[in-house]
Amino acid sequence: MAxxxxxxxFDPVHDVGIKIIKSExxxxxxxxxxxxxxxxxxxxxxxxxNGNYDFILVSRTLGYGVAEMLARFVxxxxxxxxxxxxxxxxGGKPITPELAAELGFDKGFGEHSSLEELLAYIExxxxxLTGAGLNRTKKDITSKYDYSFNNQEIGQLLDSIATKxxxxxxxxxxxxxxxxxxxxxxxxxxxxxxxxxxxxKYYALCDNVIVDGNxxxxxxxxxxxxxxxxxxxxxxFLSKSQPVNPYKIQYNEKQPLLFKFLGSGCPIMDITHAKxxxxxxxxxxxxxxxxxxxxxxxxxxxxxTHENDGTITSFENIKLVRQSLDESTLLxxxxxxxxxxxxxxxxxxxxxxxxxxxxxxxxxxxxxxDPVRLAVDGIEAIKLTAKYNMPFDIPGNxxxxxxxxxxxxxxxxxxxxxxxxxxxKPILKPLxxxxxxxxxxxxxxxxxxxxxxxxxxxxxxxxxSPIWPGEPIAFMTQSEERVQSANATSYHASLAASxxxxxxxxxxxxxxxxxxxxxxTSRIDSIRAISDAFRFVGDAKFQTTPQADYYTDDxxxxxxxxxREVNAKSNLTTAIYEGxxxxxxxxxxxxxxxxxxxx
Amino acid sequence: MALIRVNSDQGLSVNMKTIGVIGTAKNSGxxxxxxxxxxxxxxxxxxxSVTGIGYDGEEIDNxxxxxxxxxxxxxxxxxxxxxxxxxxxxxxxxxxAETSLATALGKILLVKVTQPGMIVIxxxxxxxxxxxxxxxxxxxxxxxxxxxxxSLNRISPMYILDKLIxxxxxxxxxxxxxxxxxxxxxxxxxxxxxxxxxxxxxDENIKIIYSNIKLNLYxxxxxxxxxxxxxxxxxxxxxxxxxxxxxxxxxLLSQNFHRIVKRANKPFKLIFNxxxxxxxxxxxxxxxxxxxxxxxxxxxxxxxxxxxxxxITINPFYPQxxxxxxxxxxxxxxxxxxxxxxxMKIPVFNILEPDSGKIFELLN
Numbered sequence: 032m033a034x035x036x037x038x039x040x041f042d043p044v045h046d047v048g049i050k051i052i053k054s055e056x057x058x059x060x061x062x063x064x065x066x067x068x069x070x071x072x073x074x075x076x077x078x079x080x081n082g083n084y085d086f087i088l089v090s091r092t093l094g095y096g097v098a099e100m101l102a103r104f105v106x107x108x109x110x111x112x113x114x115x116x117x118x119x120x121x122g123g124k125p126i127t128p129e130l131a132a133e134l135g136f137d138k139g140f141g142e143h144s145s146l147e148e149l150l151a152y153i154e155x156x157x158x159x160l161t162g163a164g165l166n167r168t169k170k171d172i173t174s175k176y177d178y179s180f181n182n183q184e185i186g187q188l189l190d191s192i193a194t195k196x197x198x199x200x201x202x203x204x205x206x207x208x209x210x211x212x213x214x215x216x217x218x219x220x221x222x223x224x225x226x227x228x229x230x231x232k233y234y235a236l237c238d239n240v241i242v243d244g245n246x247x248x249x250x251x252x253x254x255x256x257x258x259x260x261x262x263x264x265x266x267x268f269l270s271k272s273q274p275v276n277p278y279k280i281q282y283n284e285k286q287p288l289l290f291k292f293l294g295s296g297c298p299i300m301d302i303t304h305a306k307x308x309x310x311x312x313x314x315x316x317x318x319x320x321x322x323x324x325x326x327x328x329x330x331x332x333x334x335x336t337h338e339n340d341g342t343i344t345s346f347e348n349i350k351l352v353r354q355s356l357d358e359s360t361l362l363x364x365x366x367x368x369x370x371x372x373x374x375x376x377x378x379x380x381x382x383x384x385x386x387x388x389x390x391x392x393x394x395x396x397x398x399x400x401d402p403v404r405l406a407v408d409g410i411e412a413i414k415l416t417a418k419y420n421m422p423f424d425i426p427g428n429x430x431x432x433x434x435x436x437x438x439x440x441x442x443x444x445x446x447x448x449x450x451x452x453x454x455x456k457p458i459l460k461p462l463x464x465x466x467x468x469x470x471x472x473x474x475x476x477x478x479x480x481x482x483x484x485x486x487x488x489x490x491x492x493x494x495x496s497p498i499w500p501g502e503p504i505a506f507m508t509q510s511e512e513r514v515q516s517a518n519a520t521s522y523h524a525s526l527a528a529s530x531x532x533x534x535x536x537x538x539x540x541x542x543x544x545x546x547x548x549x550x551x552t553s554r555i556d557s558i559r560a561i562s563d564a565f566r567f568v569g570d571a572k573f574q575t576t577p578q579a580d581y582y583t584d585d586x587x588x589x590x591x592x593x594x595r596e597v598n599a600k601s602n603l604t605t606a607i608y609e610g611x612x613x614x615x616x617x618x619x620x621x622x623x624x625x626x627x628x629x630x
Numbered sequence: 631m632a633l634i635r636v637n638s639d640q641g642l643s644v645n646m647k648t649i650g651v652i653g654t655a656k657n658s659g660x661x662x663x664x665x666x667x668x669x670x671x672x673x674x675x676x677x678x679s680v681t682g683i684g685y686d687g688e689e690i691d692n693x694x695x696x697x698x699x700x701x702x703x704x705x706x707x708x709x710x711x712x713x714x715x716x717x718x719x720x721x722x723x724x725x726x727a728e729t730s731l732a733t734a735l736g737k738i739l740l741v742k743v744t745q746p747g748m749i750v751i752x753x754x755x756x757x758x759x760x761x762x763x764x765x766x767x768x769x770x771x772x773x774x775x776x777x778x779x780x781s782l783n784r785i786s787p788m789y790i791l792d793k794l795i796x797x798x799x800x801x802x803x804x805x806x807x808x809x810x811x812x813x814x815x816x817x818x819x820x821x822x823x824x825x826x827x828x829x830x831x832x833d834e835n836i837k838i839i840y841s842n843i844k845l846n847l848y849x850x851x852x853x854x855x856x857x858x859x860x861x862x863x864x865x866x867x868x869x870x871x872x873x874x875x876x877x878x879x880x881x882l883l884s885q886n887f888h889r890i891v892k893r894a895n896k897p898f899k900l901i902f903n904x905x906x907x908x909x910x911x912x913x914x915x916x917x918x919x920x921x922x923x924x925x926x927x928x929x930x931x932x933x934x935x936x937x938x939x940x941x942i943t944i945n946p947f948y949p950q951x952x953x954x955x956x957x958x959x960x961x962x963x964x965x966x967x968x969x970x971x972x973x974m975k976i977p978v979f980n981i982l983e984p985d986s987g988k989i990f991e992l993l994n
Binding site: 074077080098107111114115133138 | 656684685752758848851857877879906910
């Protein structure tokens with residue numbers, strides 16, 4: 032039944048919201064009357080008292096003394112008998128149910144309220160939860176790419192480099208590969224005695240710290256098992272928290288997907304943050320493991336937490352995160368950091384993760400693993416990504432050590448070719464950042480656009496592959512001030528949308544300054560900033576200067592030169608040891624973890 | 631547990647008293663006063679229920695970032711609050727009844743505390759709602775006393791209660807003289823008597839009462855020239871009483887009251903709904919000036935509803951901005967209390983001081 036509604040712009044300036052609402056109420060068949068914004072409270076009360084309105088909708092922003100003024104206005108309506116016949120409702124961006132109750136209104140609608148919620152309240156019915164759930168489908172970032180090479184010379188060089196590395200690793204073994212094979216058997220073995228035997232073999236390949244943790248539950252300092260109560264509370268939270276009217280970050284289908292890191296150390300906190308981020312439209316997450324984990328042979332088992340950076344890689348942790356996320360949300364697991372690369376990919380695949388993060392070059396240069404060990408483990412891990420049909424993303428974070436962009440991009444391309452040869456689906460992840468080499472050599476003196484765009488243009492001229500800048504975008508352009516960080520991130524995201532990449536990884540606005548776990552509000556800062564940036568840019572494009580074309584040509588030439596140097600070596604590992612893809616002057620050092628463990 | 635459909639026409643038990651705590655501003659000491667009263671009455675063995683006309687759940691003040699007092703409830707206390715306030719509480723409780731009333735925080739439930747703890751109170755936000763909740767408490771519990779918490783500076787629903795306590799303090803104004811003057815106006819507004827006439831609850835509009843006839847006007851407010859003309863044109867020199875149930879404009883009445891006096895041409899009674907209705911209308915000093923003017927013309931002011939103004943409590947605390955952050959500051963508490971006491975007929979207390987227990991003698 033149509034309701035009679037008085038719309039009150041209780042604000043001399045900000046009356047646009049109530050006008051929009053009036054229009055929508057009219058469309059839905061209600062009888063509305065909009066007052067002018069310059070009436071005194073007494074005049075409004077008189078109109079409300081003399082008309083038989085079902086609802087008085089008051090629109091107001093808040094400022095000094097406004098709460099007291101609104102409370103007095105409610106009292107006047109009450110004293111005039113208006114509440115005997117009308118419900119009094121307040122709307123405005125900062126309005127919360129608590130504030131509405133404090134001021135004496137019957138209902139409050141704020142920034143996060145939907146028109147459907149208002150209509151349902153006015154029409155006296157339950158809210159139609161058409162917006163409940165994320166209502167989206169999982170995206171395959173790789174589906175529209177055929178990995179064909181447009182640059183023939185680079186294609187041939189990469190083919191040669193990849194072939195030599197695959198040949199080099201053939202028949203080589205490492206404790207990491209052996210453990211992955213045992214883990215795989217464990218997943219499919221029902222027989223308890225066989226399981227015991229397999230576990231014994233597994234522990235024989237692990238460092239003592241890992242054996243003690245798994246057999247005696249005597250963990251590395253700070254690590255503990257997630258309690259039953261914590262899991263019960265998580266399940267209770269998940270069962271009660273259905274996202275209603277979630278945000279969508281992308282303004283059009285061509286704009287990139289957004290990924291965020293998870294790595295608070297606590298899977299419960301990760302999941303809690305992830306669920307909030309999903310509500311704000313995030314498309315996927317990357318689980319980041321702790322640095323201490325990289326040093327040990329073997330992985331801890333169970334649902335584990337610790338007060339340290341990075342979330343422990345275990346089947347149970349990955350599965351818990353995966354099961355807690357919406358089906359449409361993508362999950363990638365970092366695998367290349369440390370001595371457990373194949374096993375991590377196996378666990379990720381079995382736990383239902385969607386992608387794995389592997390870069391044989393960066394993992395050897397910036398992440399500390401011996402190049403030979405990572406080459407052997409990495410080849411096996413990439414094969415496993417193919418087996419589990421998980422694309423693998425290749426972060427170019429060695430650039431952050433000071434490695435020139437062309438060497439980093441050459442490394443990414445080598446991984447792409449290895450992936451192609453092993454039947455996997457690689458994703459290029461060049462940095463969108465103000466990296467040390469760029470700072471020193473002045474490539475971004477004029478602007479932040481040309482050089483970042485040139486990386487994308489150069490990769491596109493070389494190969495038809497998905498591109499996902501990270502890791503995160505805007506690295507080295509953020510500060511402790513969250514608004515500045517959100518702005519810087521959103522500008523880089525706008526550029527990513529403008530050049531048409533497939534996805535981006537974004538940091539929270541306190542990522543570098545939190546001195547501990549990052550806070551959820553800072554995650555939302557950057558998501559909302561990017562969402563607005565995407566709306567602002569839409570399908571428009573940034574206009575690069577001619578300098579971008581110069582940088583593109585220069586990058587391609589230098590990538591070619593780098594690949595020639597790598598190809599001149601016996602295999603990729605020799606090239607890494609000898610600094611072809613980043614040397615001591617660049618700030619890159621070949622890793623030592625796992626040195627001498629390949630047989 | 632049954633859904634209670636409440637009926638606002640039921641009268642309250644003569645054995646059950648209602649006391650409201652009204653603040654002149656945020657941070658004027660409502661919660662501290664209510665906590666003090668609750669503890670005191672319960673220690674005297676009274677079955678006490680608590681509700682409120684709004685919501686005040688901040689642990690930390692939204693603006694000043696200073697900690698705020700919270701309401702702590704002992705076992706067996708009866709509360710009427712909104713369902714969302716019961717989600718996060720360290721207290722245990724049993725739901726006695728689910729009412730048909732709701733606030734912005736959900737349905738109002740009647741609960742009994744089973745394990746002591748803190749619960750945020752968000753009760754009925756209107757006169758009608760408060761009356762209904764008081765009836766539910768009467769019907770479903772054996773309470774001797776209901777305490778009603780104010781919210782922000784809201785006062786409207788409180789006129790149906792038996793006794794009121796006003797809280798004032800430095801958070802409203804750090805000038806003691808001005809605080810004293812304001813409270814003097816409140817005391818003056820409450821000094822007029824309850825009228826002898828019986829009006830029904832559905833007497834919504836302004837009435838002009840002659841010896842043999844009662845005129846009902848088509849408005850219940852006196853806020854603009856149209857309202858005033860309607861009243862003025864219906865008056866003649868036989869008028870005995872004028873009843874104004876809705877709100878008034880003090881400015882309008884101050885400027886034009888002489889026209890009514892002229893039309894009436896003899897003393898008459900001016901009946902307002904309640905003292906609360908007058909306090910809602912304007913700055914306190916303007917209200918005082920209007921009342922002085924009205925009395926000067928031998929007009930007798932009275933109220934349809936007249937709760938007793940039992941006491942005033944003072945709070946010397948105020949948030950002071952100091953080097954970009956708020957700090958807790960205090961007026962000279964002895965001077966503040968002495969000046970209030972010497973200027974008021976109504977008893978004044980600083981309930982954090984030792985002799986404040988005397989307030990219970992006034993309320994019993």
